[in-house]
Amino acid sequence: MASSTISPPSASFIVKKKELGRSAFSSSSSPSPFSVPKCNKSAAKKIVSAMAPQQAERMPATTGSVKTAMTLTEKIFARASEKPQLSPGDNVWVNVDTLMTHDISGPGSIGIFKREFGPDAKVWDREKVVIIPDHYIFTADKLANRNVDILRDFCNDQNIKYFYDIKDLGNFKANPDYKGVCHVALAQEGHCRPGEVLLGTDSHTCTAGAFGQFATGIGNTDAGFVLGTGKLLLKVPPTLKFIMDGEMPDYLLAKDLILQIIGEISVAGATYKSMEFAGTTVESLTMEERMTLCNMVIEAGGKNGVVPADSTTFKYLEDKTTIPYEPVYSDAQARFLTEYRFDITKLEPLVAKPHSPDNRALARECKDVKIDRVYIGSCTGGKTEDFMAVAKVFLASGKKVKVPTFLVPATRKVWMDLYTLPVPGSGGKTCSQIFEEAGCDTPASPTCGACMGGPRDTYARMNKAVVSQFFLYRPAYLSNTLFHLHIVCSWSWLEALEHSLW
């Protein structure tokens, strides 16, 4: 395979390295808890060979005391299943640290829990269940409203510690506990901790892997089982490693990175596998950017995604959790299924065109695409930093939008940030002021909103198929009945689309 030194500008800045034996990456061995691991900085700038040289297998010591190296995900599984050693393919019972559910899957999970453990059964740990209504909230749909009531009744019966309730639908701020989008709320409320196992009844639960923990989505039946036992039977996944090096240009966001990867490996490229993100670029990402990266692991079919915890992680968690945690890291000799290397400085803004998140294209190749509406929100694209990036583009342009532009902050905290945080370079303006001047819709109540469609009266929902493009700032489930055609990309793409949007 070609080394990346001879790659033409438009082609391979990605070097795939096949792992046939041990990893050739000589990162330092696992550090003690709370210390930051050294990264493989020396190898980062060098061009590596595409194929690892075949190394002789080291035979295990006869005493049996030698442990085989494990990846970060394998280590989490080992600790959670109380085993000193395990390998990809092993089926183990893991102890669950946190179970999250919401208004879509919560009622069903509760139903199964009661059916299997009895109507008077108690959950395994009232402090480890986090219930976050977020999907179909601001609606008059009776079933949707009822589902939040079911959650409330259960939380009252079980004395669930963390229930981010909402009763007053007309004014989200009147509800002291309501947060919004579950995956962002989990992070902001300090429920994500390195080294732990977090399961959620939502496919984007993988977002929490940004904190160096094992986080994945499960269904109602599994959740019902966890509610009663605090355990689940899981299979240890092998790990794909994605090493991204180079300084992040200001026209790229984490979304571009993950779209690059998904376009590379396809929507089933990581099925049943763990995706581990490493490299200097990853280390330079903020927690929200790391969450964007891990959020779309499921779009590649991945079981979970992880970013090793470091000082950025610890700093973020300082004021959010007092529960002690112990990060783990991939051993130097850990085996990865495949390794991919990316030189970020060679990347361009990307989009995912209809109808699949792996239908990757360069943003500049889509600059003649006509846009009908813009929606900014969701667990992947509705965080504070996402809106900040949007505000900067509007600021630079100075013009008003030509198409309806819907803004749905993910959580109450994000909503507050839009109205309070100054945007750098704006002379003290807030995001909300910039959005208003640009002619956007007023930021809506925090929720998943129209991302998954929702009941007919959901804000910004499209209720008929539209032939022209609908720009969506996240890869929603591509429902052809709701969003006839849409494009997914990071906000930086709009810089390439100026003449179309303004």
Added chain:
Amino acid sequence: MAVCRSTTAISLSRNPNFSTTNPKPSLSFLSPPCLKLPSILPSFKPLTSQSPPDQRLSIPRATAADSATPTTTSTTFFHGHCYVVGDNIDTDQIIPAEYLTLVPSKPDEYEKLGSYALIGLPATYKTRFIEANQTKTKYSIVIGGENFGCGSSREHAPVALGAAGVAAVVAESYARIFFRNSVATGEIYPLESEVRICEECKTGDLITIELMESKLINHTSGKEYKLKPIGDAGPVIEAGGIFAYARKTGMIPSQAP
């Protein structure tokens, strides 16, 4: 050591063009256990009442509406007409999000979910999965391509298929959470084919699936196909599901009365 080795032939990235077709890297894995999830599974139901040509097994059907953990059944074959779909059928096509206000563990809402199964398929599918004014499907077997059930983790997806009357799905490959949910709920038996039978079977073909022999017979075309063994999900299915498996292995006590 069961480390999966990828023999992928993913090429280095090229400039994507405007084509809307998805690039398909040719991934080949060593063996099914690398792909499969083991988990959960109460007994599988036989075919429910269908139009006359379909045969049904007289095995008690385990559904989400049952009040007790299903007992192990001895499903040995499925027989009925198939409905053929393509690759990457996502959960939003199987059960669109607007129907997710329905709670699968409530019997009447379970039935409603079934009536909406595969209603999200595009209009290019000329034959509808469930005919107008019907709540159940004529097709007890769904044949799919790659990555069946991708998208969201909604358990409503295999539940909707099961509630509609699907007994088994035969796909080239599955998305992980959907496979796991199928095994967990027992609503549909998720089988994998060795070749792309979605290109060789047509909607309406009469099919027999013989589980013991891992074989699919298309009576309409006269062809037979080998299916992959169920793999790690086997012991859990044998036990009668994750709850039964856990009780059998002493992980949780016997069910509360």
